[in-house]
Amino acid sequence: MRVLGVDPGLTRCGVGVVEGVPGRPCTLVAYYVVHTDPEDELPLRLLHLDRSLTDLVAEHRPDAVAVERVFSQHNVRTVMGTAQASGIAVLAGARAGLPVQTYTPSEVKAAVTGSGQADKAQMTMMVTRLLRLPEPPRPADAADALALAICHVWRGGTRSKLAAAAERARGGRTR
Template identity: 65%
Template sequence: MRILGIDPGLTRCGFGVIDGDRSRRCSLVDVGVFRTPADLDTPRRLVLLEREIEAKLREHRPDVVAVEQVFAQHNSPTVMGTAQAAGIAMLVGARNGLPVQLHTPSEVKAAVTGSGRADKQQVGTMVARILGLAEMPRPADAADAVALAVCHLWRSGIVVGDAVPNRWQQAIQDHAGNRRTTWKEGGR
């Protein structure tokens, strides 16, 4: 399964493409950010973003699009633009007949670090570890988009009694300073 993750934004919109299989192993296909000029009006920035996402979708032909869910808890000046960027990602995915799934920031953090309150550094570190990268993708929006794709792969595959993915468990242990956990390593 190929997943396109989108961390929406107008100034920087992160994208990450991964391939994952049923064992939940995954590999990185592409990662980066789409940028639109801050001095352009929002409607035109949305048009540019639409083109970028559409092009990336045609290039990699993912099976599913995962988009980070935007909340309006804080009325920051950018939250509406972020929500609209997310809307464009959802639109482009659905228009191409793909399933589009939203995941909250907490879900993404919990999926890759084990904690819904992890910081960006921790998320980036785990993304690099899970995908076997020499260093974390930069900027953070790019790493977040990859984390989103990993989150989608793992959440969509969750079934009762299924094994915790080896690589994830290994990564979590590494992250915890190789401290032994009491998790059962069932299914392996």
């Protein structure tokens, strides 16, 4: 399965695409950081982010989208922008008709490093190793997005297939 992971941010939004199956090493497809200019007005920034994510979803045709869940405990100064960016990211996947799963930072850390308390350096090192990259992805936003995608292949991919099967078995909901 191919998964597009998004580490949401208004100024820098990491996007990572990987392919793989649960329990096996994933393969890197591509990674990006979408930038928007803090000097620009919010509508322009959200529009640029929406178009960029929509284009990347169309280009890479993932089977699913994984987005980091945002908490209000984060940096108060930037959390509103991050929350808005995460809404745009979830919407971009949903508009393409894809399953979208959100993960907490600890879930991603635990999936990729075995510890929910792993630091940024450890995460970047594991992503580099797991994808057998010659060097760490730069900047770090891209590494986080790749970790989200790996996490979904290993955890959520299975979970959402089970959920979909359960839904079909129940007769499904069409709304």
